[in-house]
Amino acid sequence: MPRLFARLCLFATLVALTTLCRAGFGQESAANPLPKFKQDALSLWLSPSNQIHNIGFGDFHSEKERMNQVADVVEPLLKAQGIKVYRNDPEKTIREYTDEANKLGVDLYFAIHSNAANTKARGTEVWVHRKGGEAERFAQRINDELMKLYKGPNRGIKEGYNRFGENKPMHEPAAPKCASCLVEIAFHDNEQDATWIMENINAIGEALARAVLIHLAEEHPEALEK
Numbered sequence: 339m340p341r342l343f344a345r346l347c348l349f350a351t352l353v354a355l356t357t358l359c360r361a362g363f364g365q366e367s368a369a370n371p372l373p374k375f376k377q378d379a380l381s382l383w384l385s386p387s388n389q390i391h392n393i394g395f396g397d398f399h400s401e402k403e404r405m406n407q408v409a410d411v412v413e414p415l416l417k418a419q420g421i422k423v424y425r426n427d428p429e430k431t432i433r434e435y436t437d438e439a440n441k442l443g444v445d446l447y448f449a450i451h452s453n454a455a456n457t458k459a460r461g462t463e464v465w466v467h468r469k470g471g472e473a474e475r476f477a478q479r480i481n482d483e484l485m486k487l488y489k490g491p492n493r494g495i496k497e498g499y500n501r502f503g504e505n506k507p508m509h510e511p512a513a514p515k516c517a518s519c520l521v522e523i524a525f526h527d528n529e530q531d532a533t534w535i536m537e538n539i540n541a542i543g544e545a546l547a548r549a550v551l552i553h554l555a556e557e558h559p560e561a562l563e564k
Contacts, residue, residue: 373555375420383439394526411543436513447518461491472517483549
């Protein structure tokens with residue numbers, strides 16, 4: 339009986355700790371909470387992949403499905419910290435996304451994708467139009483937070499201005515008038531990477547939201563809630 343009671347107490351403690359951790363996003367410690375902003379003082383365009391035909395390994399299903407699951411985690415976390423979030427319509431094109439984001443005058447544009455190659459490649463990478471300035475700083479913060487979770491290769495920050503040939507850039511990092519980056523969260527056609535993504539949707543979403551908040555606080559301190 340004492341052993342059973344001890345096990346029950348341990349289980350109850352683990353449940354309580356898990357609940358506290360889930361509730362504690364935005365408050366990594368009492369002394370160092372994540373940034374809180376004046377309501378709607380800053381805005382972000384959130385653009386999870388619409389690529390329904392990019393099918394991953396095993397039960398991954400489509401890139402569109404999984405990246406929208408990640409965005410489903412990111413969006414409410416940013417809103418809870420005061421950020422105005424606009425999200426793409428998955429039935430529209432990326433050119434429609436960037437046109438609308440530019441009309442709205444958002445402060446930041448963030449595209450969320452997963453990668454594919456030859457079933458062997460692994461790693462995370464973040465694309466900007468060109469290195470230098472706020473876009474690269476944004477990309478680096480995204481990469482830094484992801485690499486705290488991911489134990490595979492760090493493919494780093496890449497430039498997309500000639501991604502598809504000379505003067506044929508990757509569109510989403512290039513077209514927005516604000517700082518923009520596109521993250522490739524590992525390779526969905528690789529068994530190890532696909533499994534990691536599927537098993538870590540919430541953690542990935544929280545890491546990306548944390549990076550966005552840290553970035554906006556550094557770049558727009560005037561928008562922080564006092």
